[in-house]
Amino acid sequence: MRAALPSPTESIALVAALFATGCAELSSPAPIPTLSIGVVDANVWTGDPERPLVEAIGVAGDRVAALGSSDAIRALATDAIIIDADGATVVPGFIDAHVHLLDAGHRLLADSTGDALLLDDDFWPVAPEPPPAYTPAEDDAALDAALAYLAERGVTSVHHMGSWSDLEALGRARDSGRLTVRVYAAVPLPTWRRLRDAIADGRFGGDDGRGDNWLRVGALKGVVDGTVETGTAALDRPYPDSADDRGLMLYDVDRLSAQVDAADAAELQVALHAVGSRANHLALNAYERVIAANGPRDRRFRIEHAQHLRPDDIARFAALDVIASMQPAGIGDTGPRLEAMVGSAALAEPFPVRSLLDTGAVVAFGTNWGFAPAGPILGLYGAVTRRPLEAFYRSSWTPSERITIARALNAYTIAGAYASFEDRIKGRLAIGQLADFAVLDLALLSVPLPDVRLASVVVTVTGGRIVYDAR
Ligand SMILES: [Zn+2]
Secondary structure (H helix, E strand, O other): OOOOOOOOHHHHHHHHHHHHHOOOOOOOOOOOOOOEEEEOEEEEEEOOOOOOEEEEEEEOEEEEEEEOHHHHHHHOOOOOOEEEEEOEEEEEOOEEEEEOOHHHHHHHOOOOOOOOOOOOOOOOOOOOOOOOOOOOHHHHHHHHHHHHHHOOOOOEEEEEEHHHHHHHHHHHHOOOOOOOOOEEEEHHHHHHHHHHHHOOOOOOOOOOOOOOEEEEEEEEEEEOOOOOOOOOOOOOOOOOOOOOOOOOOOOHHHHHHHHHHHHHHOEEEEEEEEEOOOHHHHHHHHHHHHHHHHHHOOOOEEEEEEOOOHHHHHHHHHHHHEEEEOOOOHHHHHHHHHHHHHHHOEEEEEEEHHHHHHHHOOEEEOOOOOOOOHHHHHHHHHHHOOOOOOOOOOOOOOHHHHHHHHHHHHHHHHHHEEEEEEEOOOOOOOOOOOOOOEEEEEOOOOOOHHHHHHEEEEEEOOOEEEEOOOO
């Protein structure tokens, strides 16, 4: 009878072979790696289509060193910390593709409950760079609070939408070894020259001048419209109860295209905030123009929020290779509310996650934390149920846009890694990838979907280091 998982010796051989592949001159078998952490008796959802589920995972240094049976990992992990997951799920560390770390941290310090839904004032209608209101020491404390909060929720990487003064705080945290979450930091689009020049000057370090795998730059965030809640999302038809108010557009297409064009020509990534259908249409038009003008390149344009889309625009994301960076937490709560606010001005239902995925688009999940709650579990629940959090027995809102838990996990892991050009080193659990993962307290892939909301994180590991431990 054949065992489903390899025996310990087979696994050891496999690991040794994989370690040897990088060194062709090795004639003797590569040494068996000394594991520092072994997670056993788990359902490890690897995100790797070649090997989607394994029972155990081993870490050496900052990398995944072994995957296989619990016996195999135990045999390698004689001097390691052993985490018995007791049948629960282990996932690649969550990648939150849209946060405002400093805002979130300052709010956490001001209000220890911190999780309250706050008004989204996530745009700069006038000045792209608000003057810093905090001292460096206050920013450092806020950042530390935000990092600890994320680690508790299994988040191991974020895409931070912020300012140049935020970058100073992030740089200090990296240099002093205080980062426990990896950060891909975007700065405002109008400052593209400054970013280009800072990279050329080697200010961020790293082989390509864009930093290391703890803190990276290269993205610019532009703002096309506002938010539905403030009546500033740019729609195709007037808001209900208004004769001609179709929301706020901060750029005309020529001015926007010119900035995107310049940033793209400088080989920087552009992420445009677009909520309303008119704003999304304009952003896609700008991207289309720039792609035609500047030619093929691995540019990974993004649209942040992509909340209301014209039906004809949905397939353009995949056609133009534009990443939809969406925030699924609370779809079941805010979706119906937003629909009521935009009324017939909404040409498509908000948050068309499945429609986008079905056309082949990359959808990366995040939260807009700082202005919305941080937890990825809420996002997974929102994406798979589209039900209110507190009324989970209710029927789903727009059920045809629900997605499977595997697709939701993909959007929260590998898609985020792709959106920051880091899919070669993280976002899934395979040998040689960064050891970033979260141990949950339930079997996420087999519980009834409403129970997804009950999951919590037991241990978070970032770069082979336990950064949160609730055991
Ligand atoms: Zn935001």
